Amino acid sequence: MTHNQKIKNKLKSLKLRQFSICKTLLLIIFISSSSxxxxxxxxxxxxxxxxxxxxxxxxxxxxxxxDNKAAIIGQLSLKESNGNWEGHVEGGPVEINVExxxxxxxxxxxxxxxxxxxxRLTGRHSDQGMSGTFTIEGTTETPEAxxxxxxxxxxxxxxxxxxQPVDIxxxxxxxxxxxxxxxxxxxxxxxxxxxxxxxxHYDQPNVRCVSxxxxxxxxxxxxxxxxLESNNRLxxxxxxxxxxxxxxxxxxxxxxYFPPSAMGFSNGHWNGNTLLIETQLLEGNVRDFRGExxxxxxxxxxxxxxxKDGNTLTAVITLLxxxxxxxxxxxxxxWIRNPxxxxxxxxxxxxSFFRQMYNENKLDMYFDxxxxxxxx
Amino acid sequence: MSSxxxxxxxxxxxxxxxxxxxxxxxxxxxxxxxxIIEIKGVVTEIWFRNPHVRYYIDTINKSNKIExxxxxxxxxxxxxxxxxxxxxxQVGDEISIIGHPGRDDRKLLSVISxxxxxxxxxxxxxxxxxxxxxxx
Numbered sequence: 001m002t003h004n005q006k007i008k009n010k011l012k013s014l015k016l017r018q019f020s021i022c023k024t025l026l027l028i029i030f031i032s033s034s035s036x037x038x039x040x041x042x043x044x045x046x047x048x049x050x051x052x053x054x055x056x057x058x059x060x061x062x063x064x065x066x067d068n069k070a071a072i073i074g075q076l077s078l079k080e081s082n083g084n085w086e087g088h089v090e091g092g093p094v095e096i097n098v099e100x101x102x103x104x105x106x107x108x109x110x111x112x113x114x115x116x117x118x119x120r121l122t123g124r125h126s127d128q129g130m131s132g133t134f135t136i137e138g139t140t141e142t143p144e145a146x147x148x149x150x151x152x153x154x155x156x157x158x159x160x161x162x163x164q165p166v167d168i169x170x171x172x173x174x175x176x177x178x179x180x181x182x183x184x185x186x187x188x189x190x191x192x193x194x195x196x197x198x199x200x201h202y203d204q205p206n207v208r209c210v211s212x213x214x215x216x217x218x219x220x221x222x223x224x225x226x227x228l229e230s231n232n233r234l235x236x237x238x239x240x241x242x243x244x245x246x247x248x249x250x251x252x253x254x255x256x257y258f259p260p261s262a263m264g265f266s267n268g269h270w271n272g273n274t275l276l277i278e279t280q281l282l283e284g285n286v287r288d289f290r291g292e293x294x295x296x297x298x299x300x301x302x303x304x305x306x307x308k309d310g311n312t313l314t315a316v317i318t319l320l321x322x323x324x325x326x327x328x329x330x331x332x333x334x335w336i337r338n339p340x341x342x343x344x345x346x347x348x349x350x351x352s353f354f355r356q357m358y359n360e361n362k363l364d365m366y367f368d369x370x371x372x373x374x375x376x
Numbered sequence: 377m378s379s380x381x382x383x384x385x386x387x388x389x390x391x392x393x394x395x396x397x398x399x400x401x402x403x404x405x406x407x408x409x410x411x412i413i414e415i416k417g418v419v420t421e422i423w424f425r426n427p428h429v430r431y432y433i434d435t436i437n438k439s440n441k442i443e444x445x446x447x448x449x450x451x452x453x454x455x456x457x458x459x460x461x462x463x464x465x466q467v468g469d470e471i472s473i474i475g476h477p478g479r480d481d482r483k484l485l486s487v488i489s490x491x492x493x494x495x496x497x498x499x500x501x502x503x504x505x506x507x508x509x510x511x512x
Binding site: 208341344347 | 405409410423427428446451482
């Protein structure tokens, strides 16, 4: 073998080795990048939908501006287990399909009139973000168009800031946008068993003029409420059900034997210019109009923020009730300052509710179901 | 009219006319979201209170018998803000209503729009009859 041949063979062997090393490196990069892409989308994301017409009927609320571009916001949680993806939006389960960098999310929602429909999100993901388009499936009474969506990583919010209170006193009218109005939640077996036998138009508290409680009221879509500020106290006056709520801003503890109630006992404090409210001593009740239960001992966390111009108030409302929910349900609300209205009277009389059952011979059935109206 | 055109009109109607109902409880449990019907009759009783404003309406059915319908709309405080008070509709008024019927053939109707004796509308604009895919 000549010297040149030796060199050629050496180079050939080197090239083969290099090629083999390159191949191995590429394989490692491919495997790690593909598994990184799959694993990396696990965790908490903030989902924003733009272009969907807002889920509020402008005609029912005086003073609410038309805002067809109001964004809908929700917390998306993704988890992979044995090759299967599990997803939640605002604490409720959603269908997830992930193939390569393609992702599809199917989210059920309930519109203001009670129609259940779906938003189908399709798009692409990376470990940095997701985006795509969405369409509407099913009947909605408040028409909604599809549009674009995007998701970014949720950032940590655990920062303690010195109090910087802002003036949130005044009358606030519901405004379009923000809330997903997620329909189904991830119920525990106990809650699911209870809920399976729930009949909304017989068991829902407000159909017989009984307060459904603060968790439902704070997320109600149509009625205004008023905030009064006084020394160490905020007072919220809700038009719906004429409910009154006191928020103690001085760490006041409930008096001895203070009973659980529909409105509970609320303490608040300012974290920077964010108002945080914790409510305890809630009685057994329902979370919203679907009738999912709230246990005695549940707590509610609210976070209120005022816009820079002082005219828009937003809230994120989280129910903490592990007895009934595997993941905490989240609602989001937005209100516009409205000095042109007042809180109107809200008298309620259950006569027509009982008359209908009388006419349909269902009164016996109703009273046989009394246990359904007691939640522990 | 072909069924396609009729369905298209219903869809367009649904897109244009949102219900005046702001349900306190689950609308879908009691009412048929997919159907819209029209009834015409005489107001026999008015219940202008929460949890829902109700009008009881006598209609004549196909068998020439009187049927009493329980017609529901929104909360008084939301209606009066729009000038729709308890005196807007009187007992004895002959009115037409379009809305979503109750499930299981119950004589319930969730109001989308009401046409008053003078031809004016409450709720959303009252559509022409031919725009409805189904009539009572």
